[in-house]
Amino acid sequence: xxxxxxxxxxxxxxxxxxxxxxxxxxxxxxxxxxxxxxxxxxxxxxxxxxxxxxxxxxxxxxxxxxxxxxxxxxxxxxxxxxxxxxxxxxxxxxxxxxxxxxxxxxxxxxxxxx
Numbered sequence: 306x307x308x309x310x311x312x313x314x315x316x317x318x319x320x321x322x323x324x325x326x327x328x329x330x331x332x333x334x335x336x337x338x339x340x341x342x343x344x345x346x347x348x349x350x351x352x353x354x355x356x357x358x359x360x361x362x363x364x365x366x367x368x369x370x371x372x373x374x375x376x377x378x379x380x381x382x383x384x385x386x387x388x389x390x391x392x393x394x395x396x397x398x399x400x401x402x403x404x405x406x407x408x409x410x411x412x413x414x415x416x417x418x419x
Contacts, residue, residue: 311417312367312386315393319381319400321407325374328353334403335363335370341399342391344368386416 324330328351339346344365351361361372367388374381381404385393393413400409 309418310389310415312388312415313391313393314387314414314416315383315385315396316412316414317383317385317400318410319383319404319406320410321379322381322404323376323379324404325379325381326353326357326359326376328359330403331359331361331372331374334399335361335372338370338385338396338399339363339365341395342368342387344391389417 319325331351332349335349335351336346342365346363346365348362348364350363351359353359357376359372359374361370363370368391369384369386371384372381383400385396387393394411397409397411400406
């Protein structure tokens with residue numbers, strides 16, 4: 306029997322980036338990522354911490370992206386959870402374009418496997 310899954314979940318670490326404290330940049334990244342997947346944005350919220358750091362959440366139908374940044378360590382943690390018909394790894398060029406990381410570490414999980 307072939308495996309079936311409902312969603313794909315990428316857990317991403319963005320390492321050595323100097324672009325992790327700009328709320329408008331984060332909104333643009335999330336908006337463009339939703340457009341990449343042809344998804345409607347149901348909720349988009351970016352919270353700026355002081356003196357630095359962001360937490361962001363975008364909810365789309367059957368999908369979400371959550372981001373937490375630690376600019377003082379040039380580090381961010383990102384979860385991209387997309388419905389099975391999407392391929393979340395297609396977001397990697399956008400991650401590199403917006404955040405210019407030295408490295409990106411990724412763990413991918415297929416969710417809802419029978």
